[in-house]
Amino acid sequence: MARPASPASSPLATLRSWWASDIGPTLSLGLPLAGAQLLQMAINTTDVLMIGRLGAEKLAASVLAFNMFTVLWFFGLGLIQAVVPLGANARGRRDTRAFRRIIRMGFWIACLYCIPAWSVMFFAQDILLLLGQEPKIAALAGDYMIALQWSLLPALMILALRGFLTVMEKSKIVLLATFCGALVNALFDYLLIFGAFGFPRLELAGAGIASAFSTAATMVVLLLYATRERRLKRYAILGRIWRSDWATLAQILKVGLPIAIAIVAEGGLFAASSILVGWNGAIQLAAHGIALQITSITFMIPLGLSQATLTRVGLAAGRGDRDAVRRAGWTALVVALFVMFCSALVFWTLPETLISIYLDFDNPQSAEVLGFAVSFLAVAALFQIVDGAQVIGINNLRGLGDINVPLIYTLIGYWVVGITLSVTLGIHAGWGGVGVWSGLAGGLAFVGLLTNVRFARREQLGLMKG
Structure with a gap:
């Protein structure tokens, strides 16, 4: 007579084991990151909704400027995303020193990349004119970009911090920090675009400043957590931040490009x-x-x-x-x-x-x-x-x-x-x-x-x- 299958080998037991070993950890790490992406979309939607109340011309100008900003941000995103596979591999090898250097050089790349990117953004109006846009719309887009461009550095620093926190499997703080940034963005959008509660009415420039404030707020939350949380502070990711490591920086660029x-x-x-x-x-x-x-x-x-x-x-x-x-x-x-x-x-x-x-x-x-x-x-x-x-x-x-x-x-x-x-x-x-x-x-x-x-x-x- 055949013996019945043991409970340990039943499909339900197999599914439970798979959930505990892989499905649960994947969802635990991935869903907060998905939530953060959705909140980022909500931030962009808030900007469009509020700027849209200023009229079609200013909305069109903001779309042109934001699309240019997004292309430059995407390229920086790709460069800094190399921190994740390289950092994960180093942590998997238990090479704490290499992991720390990868994160630090990720910060360096964020700063160095901003120099050419800001140079492009500074001439946004001229570039849009060369691309055949209407002079009035190009001028409005250029004014918006002057304020918006200062959100690029904190945005790229956020990516490096996210890489560190993701490798350390601490993605929930990314969701919380992005939520804080969304609140700050909505508040300053309202105050600075429309001049509410005695604030100056800055319209498009106000939207750009709000973006800079919100990305800075998100960066500060992540940075405080990364440097003060008990398990993370031992990595001292800001320690000797001024010291170059050109080999590691080149490694990040080789993967990131x-x-x-x-x-x-x-x-x-x-x-x-x-x-x-x-x-x-x-x-x-x-x-x-x-x-x-x-x-x-x-x-x-x-x-x-x-x-x-x-x-x-x-x-x-x-x-x-x-x-x-x-x-x-x-x-x-x-x-x-x-x-x-x-x-x-x-x-x-x-x-x-x-x-x-x-x-x-x-x-x-x-x-x-x-x-x-x-x-x-x-x-x-x-x-x-x-x-x-x-x-x-x-x-x-x-x-x-x-x-x-x-x-x-x-x-x-x-x-x-x-x-x-x-x-x-x-x-x-x-x-x-x-x-x-x-x-x-x-x-x-x-x-x-x-x-x-x-x-x-x-x-x-x-x-x-x-």
């Missing part, structure tokens, strides 16, 4: 998609903007999970724990795909409900916008799933220190496969915005497939060291 290029390439892909959809008319472009906003919100969860897997894979690789690398990488992929499949079901079953939030149906064009947006969300449901797969796959490889090959995958996937499909289907085949979204999904699927296959073959390819 490909990441920065990949991030800017992805941002450029979505900017190009808006141009392609815009060729089909303002109605489709409006629908595209709504669909993109909805998908951006749900994408924050796999983005947070990808930052968690970047850390967990890096820590395991530093320890030389092959089994932990495997479990961390595939767990993040399974969880991300599950989350995105759930969001896809919502997109398929409740598209009108989601889209109607953004529309005023007293406007006769809203019904037409709704129709296009529903069709875009149907494609976006599939788009979400492959987008989740590609962001996890990329960061699994980055956790192993594999940077350059994923960059090649992303450049080909985004700018050869994605754009080619978008132009072919959206313009030449006459599918319009649906064709552009289908092309984006195809490009992201290409990257997702290649990165995850490469992670699966990490042993054969020699990506696991030690």
